[in-house]
Amino acid sequence: MSRFSRQTILPDFGKEGQEKLSRARVLVVGAGGLGCPVLLHLAAAGVGTIGIVDGDVISESNLNRQTLFGHQHTGKPKAAIAAEILKQKYPDLNFEVFSDFLNTNNALEIISSFDVIVDGTDNFGTRYLVNDACVLLNKPLVMGAIYKYEGQLMIFNFGDVALNYRDIYPNPPGENQIPNCAETGVLGVLPGIIGTLQASEVIKILSEVGKVLSGKILFFNLKNTSFYEVAIQHNPKGRENLPKSEKYFKNRNYNINCGIAEGINWEKALDWTRNMNNSILLDIREPGEKPFFEKEYLSKKPMGEIRNNPESLSAYENILLFCASGQRSSQLAKELKQQFPEKKIFSVEGGILDPASPLNSNEYDT
Known part of the structure; x- marks a missing residue:
């Protein structure tokens, strides 16, 4: 049949x-x-x-x-x-x-x-x-x-x-x-x-x-x-x-962001990075940009490099971005949200200079 x-x-x-x-x-x-x-x-x-x-x-x-x-x-x-x-x-x-x-x-x-x-x-x-x-x-x-x-x-x-x-x-x-x-x-x-x-x-x-x-x-x-x-x-x-x-x-420009860039505080960002699978905490500042900040749970990739190759982040489900003050990371989060609308993409509020950042807490080893 x-x-x-x-x-x-x-x-x-x-x-x-x-x-x-x-x-x-x-x-x-x-x-x-x-x-x-x-x-x-x-x-x-x-x-x-x-x-x-x-x-x-x-x-x-x-x-x-x-x-x-x-x-x-x-x-x-x-x-x-x-x-x-x-x-x-x-x-x-x-x-x-x-x-x-x-x-x-x-x-x-x-x-x-x-x-x-x-x-x-x-x-x-x-x-x-x-x-x-x-x-x-x-x-x-x-x-x-x-x-x-x-x-x-x-x-x-x-x-x-x-x-x-x-x-x-x-x-x-x-x-x-x-x-x-x-x-x-x-x-x-x-x-x-x-x-x-x-x-x-x-x-x-x-x-x-x-x-x-x-x-x-x-x-x-x-x-x-x-x-x-x-x-x-x-x-x-x-x-x-x-x-x-x-x-x-x-x-014509058809880029429409899926909502404003979502912000996330440092406490939640660190918790997600350590406890949620397929998460990445990413320092998007330029090489050599101060203050320096290095941790085992942290990845580094400059904003320009990510823009040129956003597919390098395609394997991650949760993408958490930070810069010095949060302005650059907010803009990049909007751009990546257009590229990956189903992923959870956040800008860490206040950036590395925020008083709540691990740079300014006991967690950061000077």
Whole structure:
């Protein structure tokens, strides 16, 4: 019996629907809590070519919701491992791996070769970037989002009423309006539900079976198991904010920090460094910068070196930065939060000159 026999016997779907899936190319942006169920269900359904974009590595805190991965995968690249696991399960499918974060330099080129785009990311900057790229390239976009116990599902740039994310939110939120992603919390089942719904909409778009959820936002509340829909309409103000051309797109800055840089005091920073796995306390001052401070639990790497190679910190789940006064570490924490939105990244308040620092306590051996 064919692997897809239970699908092909469905009224309206049949062999024709299965053939459409097998010829399709779907790009999944983000192999996280939303992306994992999307990838699994699209592959199981027989989507012929699946692209996976994710520049992050797997950390232990991912495992409650990123169900493709296990403990043996921590520290490894998400996109490559997801493709490897799915290829073992479904060797007849094609997987294209992009182990990078989408940006204005690569997004249009990557997205252009796929039929449907799925946004499974968790930060506003990438959402706007993917949305704007899909509008420029006229690609259907299936977007999911979660916050605490609630989830949302939206279909953009599809059908007679081709809406986009900016019709709902014309402008990105300010830094002080964005909750800290790592501290918000989530039950793993919620992105599993929303991701599965995203996969179902992709299958409907590709097979042309059923009514696609366009022109509406679907809301789901986990606490009371309720669904409701809200209609959306064109927003002229949002349309004005779309990039007018690929040139404008490539020159636009989509960096939006996930909340203001989180501060942490020295007592908590030292406690985290000693007692929490995958934590690093990092002196980002320049070599030779005084006062000197050396301890066995301390690592050193200048701010410029980190900016040039942020991937050197990808293996750590908790990143604690300090400088002389806390100003440079606060700025760098914001930048790294954009690069690694799921990690816990803090600036140590007051820096090494703070009266509470180990430099000024009995703990520091002069």
